[in-house]
Amino acid sequence: MRLTIQLKLQPTPQQAALLRQTLHAANAACNAISETAWRTREFKQFGIHKLTYYDTKDAFNLSAQLVVRCIAKVAHTYKLDTKTQRAFKPLGAVAFDDRILSYKTDAVSIWTIQGRQTIPFVCGQRQRVLLANRVGESDLVCVRGEWRLLTTAEVATEERQSVTDVVGIDLGVTNIATDSDGVIHQANTIKNVRYRHRRLRQKLQKKGMLGSRRRLRALAGQERRFATWVNHNLSKQIVAKAKRTKRAIALEDLTHIRTRVRARRSQRATLHIGHLRNCGALSATRRSCRVWLSTL
Numbered sequence: 001m002r003l004t005i006q007l008k009l010q011p012t013p014q015q016a017a018l019l020r021q022t023l024h025a026a027n028a029a030c031n032a033i034s035e036t037a038w039r040t041r042e043f044k045q046f047g048i049h050k051l052t053y054y055d056t057k058d059a060f061n062l063s064a065q066l067v068v069r070c071i072a073k074v075a076h077t078y079k080l081d082t083k084t085q086r087a088f089k090p091l092g093a094v095a096f097d098d099r100i101l102s103y104k105t106d107a108v109s110i111w112t113i114q115g116r117q118t119i120p121f122v123c124g125q126r127q128r129v130l131l132a133n134r135v136g137e138s139d140l141v142c143v144r145g146e147w148r149l150l151t152t153a154e155v156a157t158e159e160r161q162s163v164t165d166v167v168g169i170d171l172g173v174t175n176i177a178t179d180s181d182g183v184i185h186q187a188n189t190i191k192n193v194r195y196r197h198r199r200l201r202q203k204l205q206k207k208g209m210l211g212s213r214r215r216l217r218a219l220a221g222q223e224r225r226f227a228t229w230v231n232h233n234l235s236k237q238i239v240a241k242a243k244r245t246k247r248a249i250a251l252e253d254l255t256h257i258r259t260r261v262r263a264r265r266s267q268r269a270t271l272h273i274g275h276l277r278n279c280g281a282l283s284a285t286r287r288s289c290r291v292w293l294s295t296l
Contacts, residue, residue: 002152005130007121009108009147015119018112019147023091023140025113026070029060030088033074038085045075063111065099069137093150095137103131108149110140121149130155165247169238171254173270176234179241185234190227191270197223198269 011019033052037043042051049071057067073095077086100111107120123131130153138151168180176187197219204212204219242249 001155001157002135003130003155005123005127005134005151005153007108007123007127007149007151009119009121009149011117011119011147015112015117016147018114018117019110019140020091020142021114022112023094023142025060025062026066026094027088027090027092029056029062029067029070030074030092032056032059033071034077034086034088037074037078041082043075043078043082045072048075061113063100065097066094066111069095069097069100091142093139093141095139097137101138103134119147161246163246163248165245166250167238167242167245167247168250170252176231177238179238185237190230193223193226 009019033048033056036052037048040051042048049068052071053067056062056070057064060067062070073088074086096110102109104118107118109116109118131151133153133155134151135154136152138149141148141150166180170178172178172187174187175184176190177185200219201216204216238249
């Protein structure tokens, strides 16, 4: 099984500018490669490579391996379908393999358009342990001005175990989850945070001032991240209980629930967001269950 590791880079202002320029050049190259692939109707990586490698390398001043990764990125996007020409944002993620990115104890050596740069990174203790089993490529991404590396690690899968019973999970708005043993996980905390953020957004949006817009940008994603954290902890508790008691997990089907219910105008926001939060809990529970269920 593979897990994702997220490392936070700490570049100097000069290094951050080089990383930005590198992403801009790489994604501009991807757009040029995509245009050629679309014009020639050649969407396989090997075919695109023969058509664009040398021209892209000369035009965008990229290393040979980064050009290969850009070609692979374009070919991968056309695997879904070939009905639309693909376009790439200037700061879209770019994959770096071991030829253009190497890991040290607390830093990485990464290729940029002005040569190699050694950039320190920070991560948690768990991520540092997982780095020992790192495999494959690493994606360089810029998230709201912060530079991060996303890589994967190979971890051992637990041995298969037999189950003797099933624990049912009912998902709701007032209570996030209730299991068949009668244990209730209330949603008061998430509801309070959701209500507070909704009122605050309404006030700031009415003002329409520069400071209010700056505050809205700072608040963006806080509610979602908090709900994700709560759902993650809840799903881990459910999985741990099922594993301890050697039971499988049964979840209700919430598909198309918004088309099956009707609500008053005053209830629409609550039920809509509540449904999304429950779907988040459902998805988090399923992700956490994947390892446990695969052992059954």
